Amino acid sequence: MKRAILPLLALGTALIMAGPAVSQTALPGPTTPAAQTPADRADRRADLVHGRQIAITGGRHQDAVACARCHGADGAGDSSGAFPRLADQSAWYLYKTLQDYAGGLRPNPVMAPVARALAEDELIAVSTYYAAANAAPAAPPAPADVGLLQIGGAISARGLPEQGVPACAGCHGENGVGKAPFYPFIAGQSAAYLAFQLQQWKRGVRGGDPQNVMALIAQAMTDEQIQAVSVFLANVRGREITPDAGAFRPAHAVGTSGTPWTAGRLPGADGPGGPLGAPAPRQP
Template sequence: MDGSIINLRRACMMLAVSVASTLAVMPAAQANEVSAGQTIATHGTAQGVAACIGCHGAKGEGNAAAGFPRLAGLSAAYLSTQLTAFAEGTRPNPIMQPMAKLLTASERSAVASYFAGLPAPAGVKASDSGSVTPANVGAWIATRGRWDQALPACVQCHGPGGIGVAPTFPPLAGQPAAYIASQLHNWKDGKRPPGPMALMPVVASKLSDADITAVADYYAGVGVGVTGAGKSANGSKP
């Protein structure tokens, strides 16, 4: 048999073995990352990072009374991006900045992967957008927008019912009203990075304080669209 053919076959076999080995290792590596993230989330670190669940809940469900957002079910890419923004100081926050700075890039990724894998908590049924009237300010802005003011509906980016569109647009449904309101004010006041396509500062600038309260209250009472553990209404991870 021609030597070049033999060498080609050997190369193909070696490549196949290499790919198989990589595929076999990937789940274990991912499991290790999630495990590391769980340790940080539930116990903190020796470097002084407090356990995430102290503020964000034992299951990442958030704390509505204190205004801490839910993390469970948000995409790992989004969570990792926000932790990096806290660490680099581009997203100011007196609580999160010191914690994020103490985490390495791999630790931030691990924490993000852990919370992304948790199921989002079930919520109340979303309002029927067909019956929404302009008098219901929060629901109207969320589902219809105000096109005479060039204000798009929130659902156009954040998905029906505010379930989120990974990895760029996070879920709004079920987040604490105080948290949503504070972030809208931060964008309006230039205290949070503009985000994808610099949309949010423009959107927030068109909202009055009353509008912000109404939208925040609306999404705080909307269900998260969960059909299974950690899955959104379309069957995919949020």
């Protein structure tokens, strides 16, 4: 669905729209999910009900924790950077992220046990629920120097070709709206969260992205450049953001085999050497 974007600054808009994205790393394109049948739509309605229950009260397992305690029932997250915004993401991306936490691709002492406590049907349901939560309020704009926003906007739109860094917009779309289902929505996430994730890649302790490209990008950036692009993207706002309908059935419409994430291993970035396929979440 068409997304209308309202960046904080007119200058940021000009920077994003100016010129083609720099592409120094060939990435596989997203796979278009199969068309939904009436049965698929019925399953999605059931997932929304089930997913809301998991978000509010937790899953069936005794160790399950309600997502809303940290991310909010509407998926808005918070501005501290500890709990990211889940609303506006595609269901498949949320589903895959939970798998990454469970399998160690994204080491996190809080999220790992939460993800492992969810059964497969619960992963699907709660991912579908938060993908449909597209009315969460945006966080307040992050305070920022205009010069820092200019630098961040240029990196987002054009990259840093002299450092081998492609434009953020090449994969995450103009103004960070994402390209469902594989490339996440990053506009409006807190600057602290975005910067922390880039630093995790820079240090080689996070995986889960196509071909480990984000580690290569982050390692080529200075800390100042990471901060600039994080602050810029945190200040981008979407006037209308509706996830693509085809992204609502993460396991069934898109699947996990044959995607960029399951093609091999990420050296030094996949926890205790676990494969990208990741161990299955613990069943109740």
